[in-house]
Amino acid sequence: MLPPLKPLIAFEAAVRLGSFTAAAGELHVSQGAISRQIAQLEGFLGFPLFHRDGRQILLTTEGERYASTVSTTLQRLSESTNELVHRFEKRPLTMVTSNAFASLCLMPRMTEISALLGDRELKLIARDDIAALDDLEYDLAVFYCRRRPKVPAAEPLFAEKIVAICSRMYRDSFKVRSDDELVRGTQLWCETPEEWIQWPDWLDHVGLDAAENYKRIQINNYPMVIQAVLDNQGVALGWRGMIDRHLAEGDLVQLTPHEWVTGSSFYLLKNKALNARASAKRQNDLNELLEWLRRSFQNTDS
Amino acid sequence: MLPPLKPLIAFEAAVRLGSFTAAAGELHVSQGAISRQIAQLEGFLGFPLFHRDGRQILLTTEGERYASTVSTTLQRLSESTNELVHRFEKRPLTMVTSNAFASLCLMPRMTEISALLGDRELKLIARDDIAALDDLEYDLAVFYCRRRPKVPAAEPLFAEKIVAICSRMYRDSFKVRSDDELVRGTQLWCETPEEWIQWPDWLDHVGLDAAENYKRIQINNYPMVIQAVLDNQGVALGWRGMIDRHLAEGDLVQLTPHEWVTGSSFYLLKNKALNARASAKRQNDLNELLEWLRRSFQNTDS
């Protein structure tokens, strides 16, 4: 037993303003439109809402009752809607990235990101299991993918390029006769549930012998591996893009010229569904973040 | 901050039934219509209400919240509307008539009217001041009008025809030599705030002498005048239509063949505004009452 809903808006306005013409003005439609909507509503209800007395309108008894119902209803609906929209609008931009990317790429630049987004809050979720990515929880995600993800809104952020790295001090204190001898120092391995390319794969691909006589330290978390490298614990595989900042600042050095470009990439995954209908402001903030990511990490070659 | 309202109905149904297709079925529209309405609503809100997972839909967190709001709102609106419509629908058919018509024409036939209307209640308001007729209080009115009322929904019920009457017993006990002598018996006059045609007017128009030597009794209410006539108190002016029943039953007799057709009428006033949009059942009841009135009182000539 639902009445036609659009006329309710006209009715509410007409009651509040005491005139069809005024209601028409407020709703930016013609006077005739209001007249017809009210008539439609009355037609459905089966009784007149207004007593038309020539030039003025007056609520009937039933109209009075209904006006209060309608007004309250629309008010509540409006408030609920508004609150929900507002809440969503203010919801932080949520990024899900691998622990490595979060720790090595984002954390050092948090000040920059923060300045970029201004009032907009940012929520960062670091997690290595890409499969656990829930469509509803994130706006953006950055993950290493062996193949291009089927998701249409995925773009490569930077290619996977793997080099051997150690700290400057480690290299300097290491008496070497050749590059390939160097990688026979203490090898830092990253071992996590996800598959990582390991030293043997790398040595094989760049054409170095996979030596036997090395010391090995396993760490289950790539950021900690880097920590260990910085701490002069040995040599490790370095993913370009992840470690560029350390290379640029001279904390870490590339041991050899060898670089394995695997053909895989780190991908930027945009959650289109979640933001397709967001407000312009939110879309804009999101785009700025996207642009910043591209600016900061794309074309990190050579 | 009101959302587009029609999609709310689709949304509520989709949530309740867990499927756009099912909602489409319930609302008798195509599946695509529901899909578009939901999309429109999401577009307005700025966030997705459902999580589309291939073949099934799942409410998002925001969708869940909104669904509860919308459901409650529509429920309340529906109930209020339903209650009001129901109340109006059951409202008694209201007739406003002059005291004379109510007392002399309607009251004696109440059993008949009651049977005619069945469940539908009747409200009868007897009042002589036609100017006090409020558009909102009546469905039908019957009033004597000197001129045809300007109201379009007015039809003549019966013409004003005035004769002289008395009780059979009064006539029989009165030794008369001629008709015009008879009307010189005790004259019963009706004197009310409204203007009534009085004995001198009538005598003048039918061509009888206005005699001086009569006894006069004034009563401020026409039904009471008739009561007095029945009680053998004298002669009175009788309005055809009002007194036909008494004439037919022989309680009263027409004293002389003289009849003054004034050209004025009793009119049936239909409150079109109040019932134009009423339910078919109510309209039907109203029409039956109208028809009954016409059947019973129209063409009451000769």
Add this chain to the structure above:
DNA sequence: CCTATGCATGAGAAAAAATCATGGATAAAC
């Protein structure tokens, strides 16, 4: 692996709503 089911979507059809112009009716102003 194939079929059945469910949602999205482009193009076109159908329906609804708005507009314009006009009329009637009233209140206010001269």
Add this chain to the structure above:
DNA sequence: GTTTATCCATGATTTTTTCTCATGCATAGG
């Protein structure tokens, strides 16, 4: 008391919205 201005109703027409149909894509289940 006539005139003027204001307000609502309404017929005809145009504009806008909405729906439908057909199809595509993705998934679940046999």
